[in-house]
Amino acid sequence: MRHTNVKIITVTAALSAALLGMTGCSGLKQEPLPEVKLSIWWGDESDRELIGNILEEFKAEYAEEAHFDITVSKEDVQNSKGTVLSNPSNAADIYMFADDQFEALRQAGALLEITENTDQVINANGGVDNGACRSAMHDGKLYAYPLTAGNGYFLYYNSAYFEEEDLKSLDRILEIAAENGKKMTMDYSSGWYIYSFFKGAGLELGLNPDGISNYCNWNATDTPYKGVDVAESMLRIAMHEGFLSCDDAGFLYGVENGTIIAGINGAWNVETVKKAWGENFAAAKLPCYTLAGDSVQMCSFSGYKLLGINPNSENSYWAMKLAERLSDEEAQTKRFELVGECPSNIKAASSALVQTSPAIAALAEQSEYAYAQRIADSYWHPTYIFGITIAGGNSDDQDLQTLLDNMTMEITGTAE
Numbered sequence: 358m359r360h361t362n363v364k365i366i367t368v369t370a371a372l373s374a375a376l377l378g379m380t381g382c383s384g385l386k387q388e389p390l391p392e393v394k395l396s397i398w399w400g401d402e403s404d405r406e407l408i409g410n411i412l413e414e415f416k417a418e419y420a421e422e423a424h425f426d427i428t429v430s431k432e433d434v435q436n437s438k439g440t441v442l443s444n445p446s447n448a449a450d451i452y453m454f455a456d457d458q459f460e461a462l463r464q465a466g467a468l469l470e471i472t473e474n475t476d477q478v479i480n481a482n483g484g485v486d487n488g489a490c491r492s493a494m495h496d497g498k499l500y501a502y503p504l505t506a507g508n509g510y511f512l513y514y515n516s517a518y519f520e521e522e523d524l525k526s527l528d529r530i531l532e533i534a535a536e537n538g539k540k541m542t543m544d545y546s547s548g549w550y551i552y553s554f555f556k557g558a559g560l561e562l563g564l565n566p567d568g569i570s571n572y573c574n575w576n577a578t579d580t581p582y583k584g585v586d587v588a589e590s591m592l593r594i595a596m597h598e599g600f601l602s603c604d605d606a607g608f609l610y611g612v613e614n615g616t617i618i619a620g621i622n623g624a625w626n627v628e629t630v631k632k633a634w635g636e637n638f639a640a641a642k643l644p645c646y647t648l649a650g651d652s653v654q655m656c657s658f659s660g661y662k663l664l665g666i667n668p669n670s671e672n673s674y675w676a677m678k679l680a681e682r683l684s685d686e687e688a689q690t691k692r693f694e695l696v697g698e699c700p701s702n703i704k705a706a707s708s709a710l711v712q713t714s715p716a717i718a719a720l721a722e723q724s725e726y727a728y729a730q731r732i733a734d735s736y737w738h739p740t741y742i743f744g745i746t747i748a749g750g751n752s753d754d755q756d757l758q759t760l761l762d763n764m765t766m767e768i769t770g771t772a773e
Contacts, residue, residue: 395427395451395675402431407691408429412429419678437454438461441462451666451667475499481686481704483725489506505698506699507699509623515618526644527541527647534599535599541618541619545744547604549658559582572769574765576764584758588757590649608622609626659729686702697717740764
């Protein structure tokens with residue numbers, strides 16, 4: 358019986374070998390894997406080793422589907438638009454750019470609509486109403502992958518003076534500052550900051566489809582909150598003894614000499630404020646302000662870095678998969694740990710690691726009320742004039758509606 362089994366095994370093995378040989382002779386062999394070449398323009402050098410590791414992991418993950426040849430080159434994120442548009446066909450398959458370049462790139466046809474795992478990418482970055490997604494979308498379609506959310510502003514505060522509950526109300530913050538003979542600050546001369554009042558009121562500002570002019574209704578008289586309501590609130594704040602309008606230099610000077618204990622300012626000043634306040638350094642989202650008797654959340658401009666896909670890419674499917682991997686939760690968390698970039702991914706932003714940074718946590722919390730800067734240059738001068746007029750208490754007692762009308766006409770380019 359044992360001898361018979363040996364024969365059966367021997368015959369079976371021989372048959373298998375013969376069949377394998379026939380397969381080889383008939384040409385039914387496995388097709389070679391496709392060669393996929395991808396190029397990346399990356400704006401940072403400090404995380405290049407991390408990017409290299411992600412690329413190797415990506416190649417290993419899809420090793421049974423393609424052979425990859427991926428190159429990474431340095432391209433300044435602020436210059437991406439000019440470089441891409443100068444020769445779109447020669448641009449990288451994947452490129453990093455600042456969100457204020459989004460509309461020009463999209464209108465020029467230099468951004469491929471993202472069609473792979475679109476809903477997953479949007480949800481991972483807070484949904485369509487989150488600032489990160491708003492910065493990468495047009496007409497309900499996604500055209501880029503959110504990567505960072507670090508260029509924004511929030512409330513700095515010295516925790517020796519404030520309880521957490523105090524930070525919800527701008528009125529309360531001003532009251533505490535005045536009680537202590539100190540100041541809370543914001544730069545009224547900058548349209549970057551005063552946008553927070555008008556947007557919080559539901560008034561609109563943005564770039565027209567022509568890409569070169571603005572729309573703006575900050576002088577509205579028929580909206581739930583009128584433009585004059587906002588101007589009156591700003592004027593009341595400006596006249597408060599606990600308030601000071603000042604630029605970056607004034608803010609940092611007051612923080613260092615102890616006269617300023619809270620301020621709405623940008624993320625780029627974190628290290629200086631942290632050094633001055635030490636263990637009392639803290640940050641939060643913007644507070645609510647009183648508008649026509651109501652408590653209204655202040656909004657903000659925010660800046661994002663995005664990854665775009667070149668529509669001329671010969672491997673756009675793989676470019677989308679790789680860009681998603683370069684910007685996913687794990688990658689953003691590791692980039693924060695390495696270079697301190699604020700994640701746009703909501704899980705990464707809410708992780709215990711990221712939450713150890715008060716400024717990054719504040720930016721993440723503010724992101725729900727943050728909007729990408731989509732405006733033409735005609736915005737800046739009229740908002741400066743309006744802002745300094747209000748900061749000075751409107752000393753000439755100018756009619757507020759007239760001030761708003763003049764500002765809005767200049768912003769929109771409709772002034773005579």
